[in-house]
Amino acid sequence: MPDPTASAGAAGAALGWKAVGGAAGFAACGAGLAAVIVMLMTPPRSPREWAVGLICTVLGSICGGAAVVQRFGLQEWLHSYTGLVAIMGVAFACGLPAWAIVRWGFTWMIQREGKPLDEVIADARKVLP
Numbered sequence: 001m002p003d004p005t006a007s008a009g010a011a012g013a014a015l016g017w018k019a020v021g022g023a024a025g026f027a028a029c030g031a032g033l034a035a036v037i038v039m040l041m042t043p044p045r046s047p048r049e050w051a052v053g054l055i056c057t058v059l060g061s062i063c064g065g066a067a068v069v070q071r072f073g074l075q076e077w078l079h080s081y082t083g084l085v086a087i088m089g090v091a092f093a094c095g096l097p098a099w100a101i102v103r104w105g106f107t108w109m110i111q112r113e114g115k116p117l118d119e120v121i122a123d124a125r126k127v128l129p
Contacts, residue, residue, distance in 0.1 A: 029088050031061030034095030042103060053102045060098025065091030 035057040044050035068090050069075065077083030112120050 029091075031058045031065075031091055031095050033088075034058075034061045034092045035099070037092075038096055038099035042099070045106070049102070049106050052106075053099050056098045056102045057095045060101075061091045061095030064094030064098070068094060 035054050038057060039050070039053065044053055065087070069077075069087060074083075074087065074090070077086055112123060115123075
């Protein structure tokens with residue numbers, strides 16, 4: 001006879017997966033993996049940078065992945081498990097640049113720390129097209 005606790009746990013996990021939505025769950029897995037990979041490759045310099053990087057990487061994965069799926073019409077992939085895994089890969093790939101952009105932004109801001117706002121704006125205008 002199966003252990004009632006294990007059966008209830010499996011049923012709860014399945015219900016939770018349905019509540020999150022299969023495709024959203026796979027995208028969330030891709031987002032989480034992207035965040036872990038980039039933070040292992042380039043560790044954050046401070047807890048604040050870690051939090052901002054994590055949030056930006058996850059949002060870059062989910063929002064960027066959704067934009068790519070929408071732009072290229074990949075919704076058909078959602079009808080198979082193989083397609084769901086591929087969507088997770090798309091979400092993963094979209095999150096990787098987000099961490100780099102956050103690091104570059106932090107480095108740029110740290111270099112200008114203590115400068116008056118008008119100098120920071122002048123520096124930004126030099127950099128931006």
